[in-house]
Amino acid sequence: MLHIEFITDLGAKVTVDVERPEQLLDVQRHYGRLGWTSGEVPNGGFVFPLDNEPDFDWSLIGARPWTNPEGEVMILHRGHAYRRRELEAVDSRKLKLPKAVKYSRGAKPTDPEHLREKADGEIEYVTLAMFRGGKRQDRFAASQGQGTSAGQGQPREPRAAAPAGRYEPRPQPDSVPMSRPTARAAASAPAEEDTPF
Amino acid sequence: MLHIEFITDLGAKVTVDVERPEQLLDVQRHYGRLGWTSGEVPNGGFVFPLDNEPDFDWSLIGARPWTNPEGEVMILHRGHAYRRRELEAVDSRKLKLPKAVKYSRGAKPTDPEHLREKADGEIEYVTLAMFRGGKRQDRFAASQGQGTSAGQGQPREPRAAAPAGRYEPRPQPDSVPMSRPTARAAASAPAEEDTPF
Amino acid sequence: MLHIEFITDLGAKVTVDVERPEQLLDVQRHYGRLGWTSGEVPNGGFVFPLDNEPDFDWSLIGARPWTNPEGEVMILHRGHAYRRRELEAVDSRKLKLPKAVKYSRGAKPTDPEHLREKADGEIEYVTLAMFRGGKRQDRFAASQGQGTSAGQGQPREPRAAAPAGRYEPRPQPDSVPMSRPTARAAASAPAEEDTPF
Amino acid sequence: MLHIEFITDLGAKVTVDVERPEQLLDVQRHYGRLGWTSGEVPNGGFVFPLDNEPDFDWSLIGARPWTNPEGEVMILHRGHAYRRRELEAVDSRKLKLPKAVKYSRGAKPTDPEHLREKADGEIEYVTLAMFRGGKRQDRFAASQGQGTSAGQGQPREPRAAAPAGRYEPRPQPDSVPMSRPTARAAASAPAEEDTPF
Amino acid sequence: MLHIEFITDLGAKVTVDVERPEQLLDVQRHYGRLGWTSGEVPNGGFVFPLDNEPDFDWSLIGARPWTNPEGEVMILHRGHAYRRRELEAVDSRKLKLPKAVKYSRGAKPTDPEHLREKADGEIEYVTLAMFRGGKRQDRFAASQGQGTSAGQGQPREPRAAAPAGRYEPRPQPDSVPMSRPTARAAASAPAEEDTPF
Numbered sequence: 013m014l015h016i017e018f019i020t021d022l023g024a025k026v027t028v029d030v031e032r033p034e035q036l037l038d039v040q041r042h043y044g045r046l047g048w049t050s051g052e053v054p055n056g057g058f059v060f061p062l063d064n065e066p067d068f069d070w071s072l073i074g075a076r077p078w079t080n081p082e083g084e085v086m087i088l089h090r091g092h093a094y095r096r097r098e099l100e101a102v103d104s105r106k107l108k109l110p111k112a113v114k115y116s117r118g119a120k121p122t123d124p125e126h127l128r129e130k131a132d133g134e135i136e137y138v139t140l141a142m143f144r145g146g147k148r149q150d151r152f153a154a155s156q157g158q159g160t161s162a163g164q165g166q167p168r169e170p171r172a173a174a175p176a177g178r179y180e181p182r183p184q185p186d187s188v189p190m191s192r193p194t195a196r197a198a199a200s201a202p203a204e205e206d207t208p209f
Numbered sequence: 210m211l212h213i214e215f216i217t218d219l220g221a222k223v224t225v226d227v228e229r230p231e232q233l234l235d236v237q238r239h240y241g242r243l244g245w246t247s248g249e250v251p252n253g254g255f256v257f258p259l260d261n262e263p264d265f266d267w268s269l270i271g272a273r274p275w276t277n278p279e280g281e282v283m284i285l286h287r288g289h290a291y292r293r294r295e296l297e298a299v300d301s302r303k304l305k306l307p308k309a310v311k312y313s314r315g316a317k318p319t320d321p322e323h324l325r326e327k328a329d330g331e332i333e334y335v336t337l338a339m340f341r342g343g344k345r346q347d348r349f350a351a352s353q354g355q356g357t358s359a360g361q362g363q364p365r366e367p368r369a370a371a372p373a374g375r376y377e378p379r380p381q382p383d384s385v386p387m388s389r390p391t392a393r394a395a396a397s398a399p400a401e402e403d404t405p406f
Numbered sequence: 407m408l409h410i411e412f413i414t415d416l417g418a419k420v421t422v423d424v425e426r427p428e429q430l431l432d433v434q435r436h437y438g439r440l441g442w443t444s445g446e447v448p449n450g451g452f453v454f455p456l457d458n459e460p461d462f463d464w465s466l467i468g469a470r471p472w473t474n475p476e477g478e479v480m481i482l483h484r485g486h487a488y489r490r491r492e493l494e495a496v497d498s499r500k501l502k503l504p505k506a507v508k509y510s511r512g513a514k515p516t517d518p519e520h521l522r523e524k525a526d527g528e529i530e531y532v533t534l535a536m537f538r539g540g541k542r543q544d545r546f547a548a549s550q551g552q553g554t555s556a557g558q559g560q561p562r563e564p565r566a567a568a569p570a571g572r573y574e575p576r577p578q579p580d581s582v583p584m585s586r587p588t589a590r591a592a593a594s595a596p597a598e599e600d601t602p603f
Numbered sequence: 604m605l606h607i608e609f610i611t612d613l614g615a616k617v618t619v620d621v622e623r624p625e626q627l628l629d630v631q632r633h634y635g636r637l638g639w640t641s642g643e644v645p646n647g648g649f650v651f652p653l654d655n656e657p658d659f660d661w662s663l664i665g666a667r668p669w670t671n672p673e674g675e676v677m678i679l680h681r682g683h684a685y686r687r688r689e690l691e692a693v694d695s696r697k698l699k700l701p702k703a704v705k706y707s708r709g710a711k712p713t714d715p716e717h718l719r720e721k722a723d724g725e726i727e728y729v730t731l732a733m734f735r736g737g738k739r740q741d742r743f744a745a746s747q748g749q750g751t752s753a754g755q756g757q758p759r760e761p762r763a764a765a766p767a768g769r770y771e772p773r774p775q776p777d778s779v780p781m782s783r784p785t786a787r788a789a790a791s792a793p794a795e796e797d798t799p800f
Numbered sequence: 801m802l803h804i805e806f807i808t809d810l811g812a813k814v815t816v817d818v819e820r821p822e823q824l825l826d827v828q829r830h831y832g833r834l835g836w837t838s839g840e841v842p843n844g845g846f847v848f849p850l851d852n853e854p855d856f857d858w859s860l861i862g863a864r865p866w867t868n869p870e871g872e873v874m875i876l877h878r879g880h881a882y883r884r885r886e887l888e889a890v891d892s893r894k895l896k897l898p899k900a901v902k903y904s905r906g907a908k909p910t911d912p913e914h915l916r917e918k919a920d921g922e923i924e925y926v927t928l929a930m931f932r933g934g935k936r937q938d939r940f941a942a943s944q945g946q947g948t949s950a951g952q953g954q955p956r957e958p959r960a961a962a963p964a965g966r967y968e969p970r971p972q973p974d975s976v977p978m979s980r981p982t983a984r985a986a987a988s989a990p991a992e993e994d995t996p997f
Binding site for chain 1: 405
């Protein structure tokens with residue numbers, strides 16, 4: 013038997029028993045849809061293959077798409093909204109980087125020091141996920157994971173694919189406070205998936 | 210089976226087994242009434258929908274209303290008293306913020322750095338909960354949650370609704386030491402709910 | 407079932423299963439008599455009602471009375487000795503404080519910053535427990551707690567009431583190194599309760 | 604029964620039950636091949652006997668060999684690539700050091716302070732493992748560990764021996780960003796063992 | 801039932817079930833012989849009665865005696881070697897200290913700040929254990945603890961008593977790098993108890 017430790021949408025520490033290893037990802041999807049998360053976001057953010065980005069199942073990490081008041085699709089994770097940014101490939105003499113898609117937000121005063129990344133100027137940001145290189149893994153797709161986990165038979169709602177983000181070579185802080193979501197706890201109701209406010 | 214990890218009113222680390230996921234919130238209410246808490250207060254405080262504020266069940270987070278010697282209703286959480294503050298909506302060219310209700314207290318020297326929020330001047334404060342925007346969730350209401358949890362059949366005491374707080378656009382530290390509650394441990398007896406001193 | 411996590415007298419992390427919630431305090435008393443502790447001392451120390459001070463059961467927090475070489479009764483907790491201090495009530499225009507009894511010690515170089523409280527001058531101290539206000543809770547008394555916990559039937563030794571401490575309006579560091587107990591591990595033997603050295 | 608706590612390749616905290624102590628290393632190999640790790644890398648890195656270096660089973664610590672775009676074999680561990688460096692024996696009047704093999708990488712801004720080791724000049728690095736002295740332990744070899752763990756019968760893929768690294772008396776940071784692997788999550792698929800990108 | 805949490809010799813977090821409380825010390829001895837440790841070394845080191853020093857069972861804390869290349873017996877604990885130092889009694893007007901035996905080492909750059917103790921001059925050291933005062937407890941002796949723990953019937957190897965250390969009123973850092981053990985992992989094989997290199 014396995015046991016996975018979550019922080020619930022209410023901030024509680026709850027461990028869930030899992031009968032078989034092959035059920036683990038489905039249990040993560042199930043509770044992830046409620047806004048529960050397990051473990052910490054790695055320093056620098058999660059890293060996934062670029063080919064997983066179009067249909068990535070954000071519930072795997074307790075996140076979900078959300079359309080902000082300006083109509084932009086963002087990713088909500090533990091009450092923070094992350095914006096999609098496309099990073100073009102760099103191929104200069106000093107630096108070679110494949111193209112990538114990154115989900116990040118401006119740093120807030122209460123963010124711990126080690127999560128803040130310096131960008132140009134004074135701006136600091138925090139990355140949730142980086143999609144770059146790699147080889148697609150079907151187990152990360154939103155269309156995966158139905159029904160193999162015992163006891164959670166509810167049908168999974170269809171999920172909007174991540175939006176085509178605008179090109180933003182440099183990270184930007186969330187510029188208007190209005191766009192700061194208040195969904196830390198409200199995030200847990202699947203039915204309100206599009207409007208946490 | 211699930212397992213929820215609490216810090217008891219005596220500061221002990223105690224995990225409680227929970228048979229079914231749907232019992233979890235009731236177990237949190239049950240032990241929360243004893244002053245037990247699970248997990249940490251998120252940086253910046255819990256965030257709940259504004260419409261949940263009038264009848265919010267504070268036991269969900271191990272807190273409870275308490276009337277201080279001046280007759281003001283405050284919220285006690287792990288021995289600290291938080292004051293209700295109404296924040297009016299802001300709608301200027303630079304800033305748009307919906308109205309909100311916030312429960313906060315002045316920072317104390319032993320508070321860790323990342324919890325302290327800077328306000329105008331030298332004052333620092335710590336937020337327990339912010340009620341803003343969102344859509345009411347009945348599962349957070351004080352009248353919810355009876356009896357679905359096996360083995361904890363005691364009737365739940367009626368709970369005073371949160372008071373109509375006075376308008377305070379800026380956070381204030383708890384100004385008189387007298388108002389500092391000594392109830393860290395005493396907070397655990399439901400019968401003394403109105404007077405921990 | 408519940409599970410309580412201790413640090414043993416040897417510093418090991420050990421979790422003990424507890425069948426029923428009502429056995430929890432007795433399990434804490436039982437292992438607390440061996441010097442085991444659960445969780446951390448809260449910042450600023452435990453807070454208990456003043457009326458619980460005369461017959462407080464220190465085993466609840468893994469502590470015990472100990473008579474130092476000068477004949478003074480102190481409280482031993484994880485190898486540190488705390489001295490009893492009576493704080494008189496303050497009733498001035500600026501400050502109102504009820505009378506209290508406090509158990510504290512001088513800070514040591516290896517104490518973490520957030521535990522150190524500044525007093526007058528350069529002296530820093532660490533508080534184990536503060537007894538102030540509140541309403542007596544019988545469950546904290548040394549004469550409580552016999553026998554309801556399955557499998558720990560040994561008779562409980564009588565416990566000296568806390569001594570009448572001398573008046574000390576300001577905290578004092580433990581002035582002579584000689585009074586520093588070496589009982590971190592030796593503290594676990596109930597039979598040597600008066601002389602850990 | 605034993606229980607081993609892992610961080611999965613997706614960053615989740617998952618505990619796995621292990622029936623008998625002698626199955627423990629095999630469970631570590633099994634989940635280690637998926638990129639799961641247990642506990643922290645010790646300050647200064649893991650230390651193993653030098654004679655274990657040629658056929659060390661990196662899955663024991665959740666790592667695996669990976670050939671970078673320049674054709675160099677490196678060790679991937681939690682999304683970081685470590686380079687093999689041979690340290691020659693030192694035998695001067697001031698210093699005596701046996702020869703060793705070290706796997707290290709340049710420090711990144713998000714690395715915590717206590718992991719960074721100072722080298723000559725401004726360069727800081729982080730060590731994953733040091734092979735020095737000691738006596739070979741067969742239990743660490745890649746050819747060990749088949750089949751004694753119940754329920755994980757898949758054949759183990761052959762594993763390339765660690766490459767003959769070039770002599771590098773001083774640590775070097777990973778000089779080109781291109782060599783920074785994006786495999787933090789992708790690392791979990793055994794089939795893609797040679798090319799995480 | 802009890803559950804004790806270890807860090808294994810490979811750094812993994814492993815919890816071991818223990819049927820009865822009276823088996824706990826034997827389980828600690830059993831896994832301690834493999835270099836597993838539970839919990840943290842207390843700030844300032846473990847404290848034991850002086851009379852337990854001659855036959856102290858170091859396996860209780862996951863440590864073991866080791867003879868360094870100069871022929872000196874040291875104590876190995878999590879890859880660090882600690883030297884025995886006899887502290888004479890001090891009886892001046894300002895200071896009274898009973899005689900003691902201390903096991904300490906020079907601080908390393910990767911040691912956390914709160915473990916480092918300042919000595920005369922610039923030297924900082926870290927203490928593993930202090931034997932001072934107290935009353936002998938037979939349960940700490942190397943000849944104790946056979947066979948009461950179910951399922952671990954291997955005969956216990958005889959253990960060399962701690963050596964008569966030379967007098968060293970002031971702590972000394974390990975002066976030659978050569979004496980730095982590489983045994984963090986290799987420490988786990990009881991058969992190589994005298995020579996981890």
